[in-house]
Amino acid sequence: MSVKKNNFFSYLWLWPIIYFALGFFNILFAWLGMFDVMLPILFALIGGNKFFCNHMCGRGMLFTVITKKFKISSGKPAPKFFSSKYFRYGFLIFFMAMFTSILIQTYFVYSGTANLKEFIKILWAFNIPFSLNLSMPSQIPAWIIQFSYGFYSLMLSSTIIGLIVMALYRPRTWCTFCPMGSMTQAICKIKNHQPL
Amino acid sequence: MPSKFYASCNKNICVSCGACAVECPRGAIEIWKGCYAVIDKNICVGCGLCKRICPANCIEFLNRETEEN
Numbered sequence: 001m002s003v004k005k006n007n008f009f010s011y012l013w014l015w016p017i018i019y020f021a022l023g024f025f026n027i028l029f030a031w032l033g034m035f036d037v038m039l040p041i042l043f044a045l046i047g048g049n050k051f052f053c054n055h056m057c058g059r060g061m062l063f064t065v066i067t068k069k070f071k072i073s074s075g076k077p078a079p080k081f082f083s084s085k086y087f088r089y090g091f092l093i094f095f096m097a098m099f100t101s102i103l104i105q106t107y108f109v110y111s112g113t114a115n116l117k118e119f120i121k122i123l124w125a126f127n128i129p130f131s132l133n134l135s136m137p138s139q140i141p142a143w144i145i146q147f148s149y150g151f152y153s154l155m156l157s158s159t160i161i162g163l164i165v166m167a168l169y170r171p172r173t174w175c176t177f178c179p180m181g182s183m184t185q186a187i188c189k190i191k192n193h194q195p196l
Numbered sequence: 197m198p199s200k201f202y203a204s205c206n207k208n209i210c211v212s213c214g215a216c217a218v219e220c221p222r223g224a225i226e227i228w229k230g231c232y233a234v235i236d237k238n239i240c241v242g243c244g245l246c247k248r249i250c251p252a253n254c255i256e257f258l259n260r261e262t263e264e265n
């Protein structure tokens with residue numbers, strides 16, 4: 001790793017802001033978040049590294065940028081259990097379960113067993129009706145829209161948790177139990193014959 | 197003259213997020229194959245920035261003299 005540099009990657013903290021703004025105007029943009037899921041996995045599987053986390057993750061950078069600009073992070077170390085294997089892999093499993101439920105919901109809409117539910121679910125508890133999609137072309141299949149709602153909710157909820165732990169502890173506390181971080185580290189460790 | 201202390205990462209706790217590597221003014225930290233941070237003690241000047249940013253709080257300081265002798 002070289003000493004700090006300003007390059008294209010260093011502006012990626014803008015990405016989460018752009019992402020949530022685009023999704024707010026048209027929920028279909030939620031699909032763009034798949035980059036944040038696929039890229040880290042591809043780097044880990046093919047390259048055996050965490051290049052995404054280490055150089056490209058807009059969310060991680062955003063937490064750092066917010067902290068440096070507004071000084072709202074306490075800077076205190078987070079409780080040890082956040083970086084414990086049980087919590088990290090437990091949270092990963094929880095997240096995968098939530099993602100699977102989005103896929104199942106999407107399938108139900110695809111197969112016609114369920115109707116499209118137009119709301120954003122925040123922190124898996126609060127439903128916020130959300131159909132600001134004035135510009136939604138009518139030929140878009142309902143299941144594509146359903147996945148957008150589910151995925152946008154997941155991205156928003158995890159960002160909210162990330163912001164809370166950023167404020168309570170250190171800027172990138174979310175990274176200790178971020179499902180993508182845990183999953184890609186596990187892939188790298190397995191690939192490079194390191195104990196999990 | 198090298199600093200008395202240098203940073204070292206506990207690789208059992210490290211989550212390989214890379215926050216320390218971004219912070220290090222000397223570029224002494226590398227994330228080894230996505231697994232954990234490896235700090236080059238010959239480059240480290242013991243400034244402590246990495247320790248302050250590490251979300252997993254897994255960086256400790258070792259004394260060069262007692263470690264090496």
Ligand code: SF4
Pocket residue numbers: 040052053054057058059060174175176178179180181182213
């Ligand atoms: S752990 Fe998660 S939030 Fe942190 S850098 Fe990696 S993908 Fe981004």
Ligand code: SF4
Pocket residue numbers: 202203219220221222223224225235239240241242243244245246247
């Ligand atoms: S103590 Fe300072 S110089 Fe040493 S690795 Fe940490 S940030 Fe770099």
Ligand code: SF4
Pocket residue numbers: 205209210211212213214215216217227232233249250251252253254255
């Ligand atoms: S900041 Fe801490 S957890 Fe993240 S890579 Fe560095 S030593 Fe590991």
